[in-house]
Amino acid sequence: MYSTKWVILLIIAFLGICFSPLIYNVSAPGFELEMPELDEPEGDHCIEDADWMEPNHMDLLLEMRTQTIRDPGGRFYESKTYPGEVYEGTTYQCFECHTSKTDFCDTCHEYNGVSPYCWHCHNTPEVLEEYNR
């Protein structure tokens, strides 16, 4: 083998890159394979079907936002899964059941490495609770 030193260096670098997630996971404190359990919401059911809500809640929030600020009388959103049930298009509607952002929203978002920018402007249940107190 020619220029053995460099080839071995290259092979080590290649293996290091390929197995870097494994090395990180083994060495990092607080490694959990499964997602921590979400905080159980208070109400009966969500605005839409819960299985649909898990991947698509951002679409619902976006639609509610658009209706609320663009359509006349659009502050109310009628559920498609549960016809006839009308909800207010505001995050406070969500907070009635999901009483904690840390234990509900953040659990899943942190696990999946997502950082939504909703809360740069909007209130969270925690802020609300502190305000009310």
Add this chain to the structure above:
Amino acid sequence: MINPFLEIVVPYAAFAIFIVGVLYRFVSWANSAVPLKIPTTSGQAGTLPFIKRSFYDRIDSPYNKWEVALRMLAEVFLFRSLFKNTRYYQSRHEHRDTRWLWGFAILFHWSFLIVLIRHLRFFIEPVPEPFIYVTELIALKIWVPTIYITGITSLIGLGYLFLRRLFSGNERTISLPSDYLALILLISVVVTGLVMRYIYKIPLAPVKELALSLIVFQPVAVDVHWLFILHLTLVSITIAYFPFSKMMHAGGVLFSPTRNMPNDNRKRRHVNPLNPPYHGITREEYNEMYKDQLEEIAERDYNFRPEV
């Protein structure tokens, strides 16, 4: 039944083929002899000290290993040799720089690298805060979910590389099925990924659980969406095909003799490793070998006349 196979067996098999295949290619390339000194150069080579060399001369005609390393880095990260691409126009009798290929190639490669790095959020746990912050820098916050620019641009880059082969006559003539296969695989991987993010959203938590379980070698057949299984299978096919395909140019560029040799012919002798071993002889051995002739010459008092 099909889920454990596609979620556990196929990715592990593909990853094993990838690692072993790439290492095999590295070792086989490293074992190949380089008979001649063949660096491609386009600059002033290092010579006498009073002949000045600019910075570009140092990159284009490296004289020592640091300049070789600099040129290799520029090649890997900036594709300098593609940047020099020209086309000759016969009607105008002139060369023009044609950098479309360079532009779209660099668009695709950098986007794809950033996409790969950002995928780490599915492979590591806990995800560090700075990592999320840095990867969100390329997010366009005009939509929900945020639009990752690199996902779109990598598709644009791949689309150009693919359509170039279809619609450019020259390219179509020299394109082989394997050229299309690599592009089609990458495009299908990117498209399934984009569909899962923007169009048909799927639950993420099981996906990450599956990815983590695969990474730490405690595989669990999690019930994930079929679109993700499609994505995973396509990725598995791609990385299993990687060492045998032209995608191996990622490692091959480091082994290219035209790129990784310093242009120091005048300073250092390049010995062809294929030459039979050369054994010289000493003065004493020479004297011993030609003893008779030497003595004869000495007898003639070193006087030579041509035999007529």
